[in-house]
Amino acid sequence: MNIFEGGDGRCLEMTNGGTTVFVDVLMLAVSALAHEPWDFRFAALLTLQDQSVMGRGVVGFGLADLNWGDTPQERAAAKGFLLRVLDLALSRHRWEELTYEPPRAQAYLSTYRAMVEDFDPATAAPDAGVLPGPQEAAMASCVRHRVLDALPFWEACVFCTAGV
Numbered sequence: 001m002n003i004f005e006g007g008d009g010r011c012l013e014m015t016n017g018g019t020t021v022f023v024d025v026l027m028l029a030v031s032a033l034a035h036e037p038w039d040f041r042f043a044a045l046l047t048l049q050d051q052s053v054m055g056r057g058v059v060g061f062g063l064a065d066l067n068w069g070d071t072p073q074e075r076a077a078a079k080g081f082l083l084r085v086l087d088l089a090l091s092r093h094r095w096e097e098l099t100y101e102p103p104r105a106q107a108y109l110s111t112y113r114a115m116v117e118d119f120d121p122a123t124a125a126p127d128a129g130v131l132p133g134p135q136e137a138a139m140a141s142c143v144r145h146r147v148l149d150a151l152p153f154w155e156a157c158v159f160c161t162a163g164v
Contacts, residue, residue: 001013001014001015002014002015002016002018002019002049002059002060003060004022004060004061004062004112004115005060005061005062005063005064005065006062006063006112006115006116006118006119007063007064007115007118007119007120007123008118010115010118011115012108012111012112012115014108017103018103018104018108019049019059019060020162021100021102021103021104021105021108022105022108022109022112023046023049023059023158024098024102024158024159025089025093025095025098025102025105025109026046026085026086026089026109027043027046027047027147027148027157027158027159028089028093028094028095028097028147029085029086029088029089029093030042030043030046030085030148031043031141031146031147031148032088032093032094033081033084033085033088034081034138034148036077036081037134037137038068038069038074038077038078038081039081040137040138040139040148041131041132041133041134041136041137041138042066042078042081042082042085042131043137043138043148044132044136044137044138044148044150045061045066045130045131045132046138046158047138047148047149047150047157047158048132048150049061061130062130063115063116063119063121063124064119064123064124064125065124065125065130065131066078066121066124066130066131067124067130067131068121068122068124069121072122075121075122076121078121079116079119079121082116083113083116083117086109086112086113086116087113089105089109090106090109090110090113138150142156142157142159142160144157144159144160145157145159145160147159
């Protein structure tokens with residue numbers, strides 16, 4: 001089981017297959033919307049949830065472990081970005097390009113969106129080191145799949161490592 005934690009003890013637990021689907025549909029959305037430095041850092045965090053590289057059953061992170069920013073404005077912008085990513089993913093953005101029908105993706109995304117909506121970034125412990133630093137932001141794009149890839153961690157996107 002892979003666990004993505006929210007606030008107040010809430011979490012989204014998914015099987016390995018469910019986690020792959022969750023990360024895939026989020027990568028499609030985050031790649032379309034990322035514009036600010038925090039956005040690309042979050043994209044890098046998503047690439048680190050790639051079980052084809054990291055191992056099955058060992059990924060996940062808590063919202064409270066992310067560095068959402070130093071000011072209320074930075075935290076609000078980061079949370080707003082993540083909510084827009086989830087909304088775009090919920091609209092089935094580019095799902096027709098997947099090689100499979102994403103089972104339970106709508107339910108996972110809806111649950112996670114509610115967790116993010118209810119989470120107060122001011123309560124986070126930004127020193128947890130979960131969010132990749134600015135020098136590790138996912139700025140490169142996979143030409144074949146048109147999503148942000150895992151550079152500087154490895155030279156592939158989540159679809160390339162899955163053999164798509």
